[in-house]
Each structure stands twice: as structure tokens, then as C-alpha cells.
Amino acid sequence: MSGNSRGFMQSEFMGKLMVAMAARSSRNRSLLDRLCRRALNRLTALPPEEDFMRDPLIDNDEGFDPEELDRYQRGE
Amino acid sequence: MREGVTTKRALCASCDIACSVVTEIKNGRVVRVRSSDNPIFRDHICMKGIVAPKGFANPNRILHPLKRVGERGSGKWEQVTWDEAMADIGSRLQAVVDRYGPEAWAVSTSQWNTSTDHGLGRRVMNHVGSPNWISGVALCAGNTAAVNRFTYGWFPFGDFNNTRCIVLMGHNPRRHSWTPIYNYIRSAQQRGAKLIVMDPRRSSSAERADIWLPLKVGSDTAMMFGWLKVIIDEGLYDKEFVAEWTVGFDELRQRVDEYPLERVAELTGCDPEMIASAARLYATHGPTIIPWTPITDMQRNSTSGIRLQSILRAICGYLDVPGGELLQGFNPDIINESEIEMHHVLPEAQKAKQLGSQDHPAFTYRGQSAFREPTRRVYGQEYANLVMGCHMATPSATFQAMAGEGPYPVKAFFFLGNNPLLSYANMPMILKGMMNQELIVAHEQFMTPSAQLADYVLPADSWLERPWLHDMFGWMSTVRFSEKSMDPPGDCRSTFQFWKLLAGALGQSDIVPWDTLEDFYDYRVARTGMSFADLVATTEVHFAKPEFRKYEKTGFATPSGKVELKSSVLEGLGFDPLPYFREDPPRDDAYPLMMFTGVREDGFFQTGHRHIPEMRARHPEPEIYLNEKTARTAGVRDGEWVAVENQLGRIKAKLAIRDAMPDDLVRVPHGWWKPEMPQGHGQLSGAHDYADSQLCRDDDDFLDREQGIPHIKGIPCRVVSLMSPSGDAEIVDASLLEPVE
Structure with missing residues (x-):
């Protein structure tokens, strides 16, 4: 791999751009931040039928009822 | 948003990955954990994360400091205050240091708490003078980081x-x-x-x-x-x-x-x-x-x-x-854990005493000392304790010293968020070493087999109950932040408080000068120009400028x-400077199979999570895997209880037939014990029955030469039936075609 080739320079630029967008997305405050988050959302979202991260255990989780946790903690 | 629910951004510490998640809080307690709203962390959550609110609400959680009142391992405890506990621990640790030297104090920590330990454990140890810090990272990522440095100076x-x-x-x-x-x-x-x-x-x-x-x-x-x-x-x-x-x-x-x-x-x-x-x-x-x-x-x-x-x-x-x-290097805006640890204050003479460093120096001070100058040249500081693995004592040598079989005695042993009996090779030696201690202190959430042998068990908080600054173990330059979601129950306290109190009990309060964890984090992030509170509120990830x-x-x-x-x-260091391959030692015909262990099951992380009903329902019993041909040759059947045996020990497990396994290979699950079983020495909540560390050898043929870590991917063994001749379980085909995990 030539470190000075055009393709290599492009890949470095793209790598830096992705980090900059991720930083903006993580901040999510200004208009530019939110635009970056929206762009990353579109770049990374998958149609449900191809989404290997879908999992019923996770997708259907609604958490716990606080009273249920209280009772459990008391050993009831 | 559900009515009455507030949210916090947190980092899950149910395992060592630190997924960015959101906690939902109602009536002062976390009722749900879900994945982050940030697309770069989408769906980064697993079953261990979502069940965390219940796991930490378990009625058997340790909520108050406990002091042993009977024989070691008798299971007799009395409740004391933190002040009482730390005063006694401080004076007894000082007595050990005075009598045997500071190197007679060893500490073992694990990922659950080392990543929230912030380097403070090493900092206190370095000031006291002990180099004998060990961790499961000796055979999981920490050692990889140290060995990567031999080739190009960092861990990519x-x-x-x-x-x-x-x-x-x-x-x-x-x-x-x-x-x-x-x-x-x-x-x-x-x-x-x-x-x-x-x-x-x-x-x-x-x-x-x-x-x-x-x-x-x-x-x-x-x-x-x-x-x-x-x-x-x-x-x-x-x-x-x-x-x-x-x-x-x-x-x-x-x-x-x-x-x-x-x-x-x-x-x-x-x-x-x-x-x-x-x-x-x-x-x-x-x-x-x-x-x-x-x-x-x-x-x-x-x-x-x-x-x-x-x-x-x-x-x-x-x-x-x-x-x-x-090769990212440190994030220049954050005071990293290697700096916090202050390795420079530990005298060279004490570094030289680090257990295991003479025979197996790769990740010890001795093995890594040649990188001090190059690391300063490239990364701006002499010590880079990447993944906490670059200045460790060797675990097996430490347990031998604890058992009275080392170059000097180790007489005080502390472990935090760690279950040493089940986490390293050669459990019989670890047990012998622990029974030979003058002081054992555990900082834990639950009464693990190892904690059952302690003099003090101090109640630990959880990742829901404290803030956290995660610097990716020094491995990567990204830094993330976690909000405290709820108050800890009872007297549960953080590792920060543990080390601060211990430093005070040793008369060295100035070692940990910050009043609170938040103050400490403000110190660490000061170069960003923001407070920790501001960062955690506005920034999920703090990136270094990519180059x-x-x-x-x-x-x-x-x-x-x-x-x-x-x-x-x-x-x-006297080793072959080029890689080489050592073949297996000659086989003993009595042990015709090979086993590997160290495997995580989805519902558990290391030796934890066995107390959570939802997780145990998925994995009610420890299971070994064999393929059908090997099972037939061994005379065992799917679903039956079997024993796995080798020259070191024996464990029990249920047999599951998996055709995805190759011939003559046994998959042994890692870290099994049962919290519901009887506690105390001789029982250890089933650890004597199920813990794979009883099969993990650490004699020379089964140790890596440079590091002294055990070979657990290919240990000769045999599998025998534990069923009576009339117990004729059928071989079931249901899962034959599934891949193995």
C-alpha cells in the first residue's frame, strides 16, 4: 500500500471525517451536530429484514416495575 | 417517555465492553436499561445489560461491611461500620508490611471494578511499596497489550x-x-x-x-x-x-x-x-x-x-x-490512568521483587522497563499501563508465594470485584494460598466463593450507582462518560471510596486528596476546559484528533x-527474540481428550450473574460440549451428568452433544459456582464441584515461557459418566445442528 497514493489520502480524509461526524453526533446540540447525527443515522440504519441486531429479547424489553424490584429486593 | 421516568446516559459494566446505554429511572431506582440514542452506539446492549436493575436488586446483595468472627471460611460474620472495618484493616495491613515488607501485600482486581478503579489501587500500592498487583487481564487483553509493545510499542x-x-x-x-x-x-x-x-x-x-x-x-x-x-x-x-x-x-x-x-x-x-x-x-x-x-x-x-x-x-x-x-496513543485532554498510578514512586528495588518477574517477565516491570524511554519519546510519558496489563505480577507466582512456596511470603490479599479462586489457573494452589493469609479483604457485591474466605467483605456499589470516566483502558484515545443513575443501597461504596479510606487508614490521606469521585474526575478532565458535570451532560464521546x-x-x-x-x-531478557512454536508435551493415555475453557456464556460474564433468575433460567447448569462420536467413545450421553478429569482435578457438568465440536475436543464452561449452594470452606457454593480453574494446570509444560500464563486451550483430560448404570438418558438431536458458542 503506497502511503502517498491518491486513494490512500482519500481514505485518510474519510477516516478523519467520520470521526468528526461521530464527535458532532455525540454532542448533538447545535444544528450541525444534529445534522451529523441524522446523517450517521441514515448511513447506519438497516431495513428490518437485514438488521442482524434485531433481537426479541432486547426489542420487547420494557424493563421492570419499581414496586416489583422493591419486593424482589426485600425477598418477597 | 413514560410518566414519572427520567433518563441518564450511562456505560454498562455488566461485562468489560462498556456499552453506551440509557438508564430509565422511576421512584429513585433504575427500572430499565436500553441502548443509546446515538446511532454510533445503536443496539449496543445485551441480555446482561437489560437485566442489570434486577441483578443489583438481588436480596442477597451485600449491603453492609462484614467482619469474620469464626475460623476462616466458617461463614460466621458480624456487621460493622466502614470506619471500624477500615481502621482495623489499616492497622493489620500495616502490621503485615512492617513484619514482612510491603511486597507481602497482593491485590487482585477484575474488569468490573478495575475500569472504575481509575488507577487508584496501583497508586496506593506504589506508595506503600508493593509491586504485587494481579488481574484476570494477565490472560485476557492485558497481556496482549504488553506483548504487542515488543513489536511496535503500543497495542493497536x-x-x-x-x-x-x-x-x-x-x-x-x-x-x-x-x-x-x-x-x-x-x-x-x-x-x-x-x-x-x-x-x-x-x-x-x-x-x-x-x-x-x-x-x-x-x-x-x-x-x-x-x-x-x-x-x-x-x-x-x-x-x-x-x-x-x-x-x-x-x-x-x-x-x-x-x-x-x-x-x-x-x-x-x-x-x-x-x-x-x-x-x-x-x-x-x-x-x-x-x-x-x-x-x-x-x-x-x-x-x-x-x-x-x-x-x-x-x-x-x-x-x-x-x-x-x-495506534492511537493517549487522549491528550485527559489525565490517563497510567499517570494516576504513579509508577515512578515505586522504588526500583521493590519493582525488582515483583513476583514472577525473574522467570516470566513479559508483562512485569522488568519485562516492560525497556519501553520507558521509547514510550516517553513517542507518547509523552514513561509508563503506559495499557489495558492495565503492562506492570503486573504473575498470578501463579503470586499464589505460590501466598501459599509459602515463593521467594518471600505474601500475607495480605485484597481483591476487588474479583473472584480469584475461579479466575486463575490451579484453584487448589489459590485455595492453599488464601488459607495461609493473615488478612484477606474483599470488596464485592455478592458473597462469592472467594469472598467466603475473607476477613472482611466490604459492600461494593454498581455501575448504576456511580459516575464513571472510561478512558478505554488506555488502549484507545476515545474517552466516554457515565452518569450516576441512582443511589447505592445500604452502605455500598465505590472503589474510589475504598482506596481513599484505605489510604487514610494507612496514614497517607494525601495519596488520594480528592474529596469525592466527581472532584477526582474534574481533576482528570481539567485540560478540556470543562468540568466532569459539563462533559457528562454534553458529550457522549470525547475523541482525540485522528491522525x-x-x-x-x-x-x-x-x-x-x-x-x-x-x-x-x-x-x-534472555528469550528467543523470534517467535517459535512449542508442541504439546507427550500425552498420557489415561487422558485421551483435549479440553479448552475460558468460554463466556451469553447470560454470564466471567464468574458473575449466576444469582440472576432470568440468566440462570437460560443456563441452569454448567454444560460441557462434545460431538456425538466422541461422546459415544467416552460412553456418555446427551443430558447426563459427567465428570471431566485430569491430573490436577475434577469437575462435574451436564453433557450437551454438539456436532459443531470436532472429534476429541471438550468445551468446558468458565467460572461456574452456584450462589444457592452452601457457603464456607469445604463448600464454596459449589465451586469444588464445578469450577474450571480446578482443571487449569500451571506447571511448566502448561505455561507460556515469557509471560507465565496458563495454557487453557488444549489440556489433556477425560470425560466419565456420573450416572448409575440404570440412568439411561437418551441422546437428543434437537440442537445437533446449532453452531457452538
């Missing part, structure tokens, strides 16, 4: 987002285990990246791979020699990089020539053409990454295996390029400044 992290090919060496990330890594790999594959898997098992990753190399267990190092033979002979390496940035290529080539493909095929059990195809794909379809794998960490050839991974990365030109292996090929400006952090294919540091 693969650029999954831009890579074109991924190599998994026995590693099998899944939806509920190493979840983000699974996501990265699947995403890369969807983009068109290739996947090469080396694994004796037909794992779920192997099923998705472009090339699956079903190698013999423990032969990874031989396989990489085969790859290098192909890559060098066919000129597929980056000649420009090798010429300009490496030393020792000719010597490496001579060593590689000792491994023609026919020999490699014999050692690995794989077809030579398939080996060659994988090597060509690795070298020509790059940039390629070899993500960290725990498998290479746990073999008698671990040092050589990790070195060969490093060498492959280097000579193919994949170091610090987009899509390759990034590539930084070595062109600084050189590599090795003594030569180049990639050392032939390691000057290993040579200086």
Missing part, C-alpha cells in the same frame, strides 16, 4: 469501520456477548468485508466466514507461521514498509522457513491449500485487521502467537492506516524506533 485497535477483511482467531462475538464487536463485524461484512475464522469449532462466526480454518486447538501460532511462509515466499508483504520501518526481517524469514506448509498442515490439521488461500486473502485484500482475541492470550505459545499477529499486521503494511490497526501513520513523525515506541520483528527486548 482495529478500524472496523473501514477495514476490508477481518481475521477472528478462535474469537466468536455474538449478539449477546461482545455485542459491539459483533455489530462491527456484521456491519463490515454487509459492506463487503471478508471474514476469516480460525476455530476448531464450527462457531456461529465460522458459519458466516469466507474462509474457516478448523485448526487443532492451541495451534494458532503454527497457523500464523504458515501464513507468513506464504506471504513472504510469494512476496505479498509491503516491501517498502518492511525496508524502511522494520528490523530483523532476514532473521524472521529464516525462522519462517522452518515452517513449510506441509509441516504447518500437520501441526494444525488444516489443508495446506486452504491455509495458503487464507494467507493470500489476508495479505492482498487489505487493509485487514486481526482484532484482539482472548484465545491467543491463553496458550503456551501466547507470546509467540501475539508476536506473530503483530508481525503480520506490520509486514503487510496495516499499521496505523485507515481500515487497519490504529494516521504517526510513526513517520515519531518512530515506533521500541528501543530501535522501528517495528522489531526480532525483538531486542525479549533478547535482552
Whole structure:
């Protein structure tokens, strides 16, 4: 791999751009931040039928009822 | 948003991955954990994360300090206050230090709490004068980090987002285990990246791979020699990089020539053409990454295996390029844990006493000292304790010293968020060592088998109950922040409070001068110009400015400044400076099978989570895996209780037939005990029945020479039935075709 080739320079630029967008997305405050988050959302979202991260255990989780946790903690 | 619910941004510490999640709080307690709203962390949550609110609400959680009042391991305790406990612990630890020397104090910590330990444990130990800190990272990532430094001075992290090919060496990330890594790999594959898997098992990753190399267990190092033979002979390496940035290529080539493909095929059990195809794909379809794998960490050839991974990365030109292996360095805006640890205050004479450093120095102070100057030159500071693994004592040597079989006695043993009896090799030796202590202190959430032998068990908080600054173990330059979601129950306290109180009890309060964890974090993030509170409120990830090929400006952090294919540091320590392969020792016919252990099950992390009903329902009993042919030969049947035995010990488990397992290989689950079983010495909540550490040998044939870590990927054993002759369980076919995890 030539470190000075055009393709290599492009890949470095793209790598830096992705980090900059991720930083903006993580901040999510200004208009530019939110635009970056929206762009990353579109770049990374998958149609449900191809989404290997879908999992019923996770997708259907609604958490716990606080009273249920209280009772459990008391050993009831 | 549900009524009455507030949210916090948190980092899950249910395992060591630290997924970015959101906690939902109602009536002052966390009622739900879900994945982050940030698309870069989408779906980074697993079953262990969502069940955390219930796991920490378990009625058997330790809520108050407990002091032993009967014989060690008798199970008799009295409740005391933190002040009472720490005053007594401080005076008894000081007595041990005064009588035997500071090196007589050893500490063991684990990922759950080391990543929230902030380096304070090492800081206190360094001021007291003890070098004897051990951790499970000795055979899981920490040692990899230390050994990577021998070749190019840092531990790289693969650029999954831009890579074109991924190599998994026995590693099998899944939806509920190493979840983000699974996501990265699947995403890369969807983009068109290739996947090469080396694994004796037909794992779920192997099923998705472009090339699956079903190698013999423990032969990874031989396989990489085969790859290098192909890559060098066919000129597929980056000649420009090798010429300009490496030393020792000719010597490496001579060593590689000792491994023609026919020999490699014999050692690995794989077809030579398939080996060659994988090597060509690795070298020509790059940039390629070899993500960290725990498998290479746990073999008698671990040092050589990790070195060969490093060498492959280097000579193919994949170091610090987009899509390759990034050498990120520290984040310059954050005071990193290596700085907090203050290794410079530990006198050289005390460093020299670090247990195991004479025979197996690779990740000890002695083994890493040659990197101090190069690391200062490249990364701006002398000590880089990457993944906490670069200045450790050797665990086996530490337990021998605890048992009175070392160069000097260890008489005080502390462990935090760690279950040492089940977490290292040779449980009988660990048990002997613990029973020989004058002071044992545990900082824990639950009464683990190890905690049952302590003098004090101090109640630990959880990741829901404290803030957290996560600097990615010094491995990567990204820093993330976690909000406290709820108050800890009872008297549960953080590791920060533990170390602060201990420093005070030793009369050295100035070692930990910050009043609160938040004050401490403000100190660590001051260079950002923001407070911790501001950062945690506004920033999920604090990135360092990305740069590539930084070595062109600084050189590599090795003594030569180049990639050392032939390691000057290993040579200086008296070891072979080139990688090599040690074959298995002669077999004992009484143990015709091979076992591997160290495997995580989806519902558990290491030795934890067995107390959570939802998780135990998924894994009610420890299971070993055999294929049907091997089971028939051994005379055992699916679903029956069997014993796995070797020269060191014996465990019980249920047998599950998995045709994805190769012949004569036994998969043994890691870290099993049952919280519901009787506690105390002689019982240990089932650890004597199920703990795989009873089978993990640490005699010379089963230790890596340079590191002294155990070989747990290929231990001779046998499997025998525990059922009566009339107990005729049927072989069930239901899961025969499933891949193995």
C-alpha cells in the first residue's frame, strides 16, 4: 500500500471525517451536530429484514416495575 | 417517555465492553436499561445489560461491611461500620508490611471494578511499596497489550469501520456477548468485508466466514507461521514498509522457513491449500485487521502467537492506516490512568521483587522497563499501563508465594470485584494460598466463593450507582462518560471510596486528596476546559484528533524506533527474540481428550450473574460440549451428568452433544459456582464441584515461557459418566445442528 497514493489520502480524509461526524453526533446540540447525527443515522440504519441486531429479547424489553424490584429486593 | 421516568446516559459494566446505554429511572431506582440514542452506539446492549436493575436488586446483595468472627471460611460474620472495618484493616495491613515488607501485600482486581478503579489501587500500592498487583487481564487483553509493545510499542485497535477483511482467531462475538464487536463485524461484512475464522469449532462466526480454518486447538501460532511462509515466499508483504520501518526481517524469514506448509498442515490439521488461500486473502485484500482475541492470550505459545499477529499486521503494511490497526496513543485532554498510578514512586528495588518477574517477565516491570524511554519519546510519558496489563505480577507466582512456596511470603490479599479462586489457573494452589493469609479483604457485591474466605467483605456499589470516566483502558484515545443513575443501597461504596479510606487508614490521606469521585474526575478532565458535570451532560464521546501513520513523525515506541520483528527486548531478557512454536508435551493415555475453557456464556460474564433468575433460567447448569462420536467413545450421553478429569482435578457438568465440536475436543464452561449452594470452606457454593480453574494446570509444560500464563486451550483430560448404570438418558438431536458458542 503506497502511503502517498491518491486513494490512500482519500481514505485518510474519510477516516478523519467520520470521526468528526461521530464527535458532532455525540454532542448533538447545535444544528450541525444534529445534522451529523441524522446523517450517521441514515448511513447506519438497516431495513428490518437485514438488521442482524434485531433481537426479541432486547426489542420487547420494557424493563421492570419499581414496586416489583422493591419486593424482589426485600425477598418477597 | 413514560410518566414519572427520567433518563441518564450511562456505560454498562455488566461485562468489560462498556456499552453506551440509557438508564430509565422511576421512584429513585433504575427500572430499565436500553441502548443509546446515538446511532454510533445503536443496539449496543445485551441480555446482561437489560437485566442489570434486577441483578443489583438481588436480596442477597451485600449491603453492609462484614467482619469474620469464626475460623476462616466458617461463614460466621458480624456487621460493622466502614470506619471500624477500615481502621482495623489499616492497622493489620500495616502490621503485615512492617513484619514482612510491603511486597507481602497482593491485590487482585477484575474488569468490573478495575475500569472504575481509575488507577487508584496501583497508586496506593506504589506508595506503600508493593509491586504485587494481579488481574484476570494477565490472560485476557492485558497481556496482549504488553506483548504487542515488543513489536511496535503500543497495542493497536482495529478500524472496523473501514477495514476490508477481518481475521477472528478462535474469537466468536455474538449478539449477546461482545455485542459491539459483533455489530462491527456484521456491519463490515454487509459492506463487503471478508471474514476469516480460525476455530476448531464450527462457531456461529465460522458459519458466516469466507474462509474457516478448523485448526487443532492451541495451534494458532503454527497457523500464523504458515501464513507468513506464504506471504513472504510469494512476496505479498509491503516491501517498502518492511525496508524502511522494520528490523530483523532476514532473521524472521529464516525462522519462517522452518515452517513449510506441509509441516504447518500437520501441526494444525488444516489443508495446506486452504491455509495458503487464507494467507493470500489476508495479505492482498487489505487493509485487514486481526482484532484482539482472548484465545491467543491463553496458550503456551501466547507470546509467540501475539508476536506473530503483530508481525503480520506490520509486514503487510496495516499499521496505523485507515481500515487497519490504529495506534492511537493517549487522549491528550485527559489525565490517563497510567499517570494516576504513579509508577515512578515505586522504588526500583521493590519493582525488582515483583513476583514472577525473574522467570516470566513479559508483562512485569522488568519485562516492560525497556519501553520507558521509547514510550516517553513517542507518547509523552514513561509508563503506559495499557489495558492495565503492562506492570503486573504473575498470578501463579503470586499464589505460590501466598501459599509459602515463593521467594518471600505474601500475607495480605485484597481483591476487588474479583473472584480469584475461579479466575486463575490451579484453584487448589489459590485455595492453599488464601488459607495461609493473615488478612484477606474483599470488596464485592455478592458473597462469592472467594469472598467466603475473607476477613472482611466490604459492600461494593454498581455501575448504576456511580459516575464513571472510561478512558478505554488506555488502549484507545476515545474517552466516554457515565452518569450516576441512582443511589447505592445500604452502605455500598465505590472503589474510589475504598482506596481513599484505605489510604487514610494507612496514614497517607494525601495519596488520594480528592474529596469525592466527581472532584477526582474534574481533576482528570481539567485540560478540556470543562468540568466532569459539563462533559457528562454534553458529550457522549470525547475523541482525540485522528491522525494516521504517526510513526513517520515519531518512530515506533521500541528501543530501535522501528517495528522489531526480532525483538531486542525479549533478547535482552534472555528469550528467543523470534517467535517459535512449542508442541504439546507427550500425552498420557489415561487422558485421551483435549479440553479448552475460558468460554463466556451469553447470560454470564466471567464468574458473575449466576444469582440472576432470568440468566440462570437460560443456563441452569454448567454444560460441557462434545460431538456425538466422541461422546459415544467416552460412553456418555446427551443430558447426563459427567465428570471431566485430569491430573490436577475434577469437575462435574451436564453433557450437551454438539456436532459443531470436532472429534476429541471438550468445551468446558468458565467460572461456574452456584450462589444457592452452601457457603464456607469445604463448600464454596459449589465451586469444588464445578469450577474450571480446578482443571487449569500451571506447571511448566502448561505455561507460556515469557509471560507465565496458563495454557487453557488444549489440556489433556477425560470425560466419565456420573450416572448409575440404570440412568439411561437418551441422546437428543434437537440442537445437533446449532453452531457452538
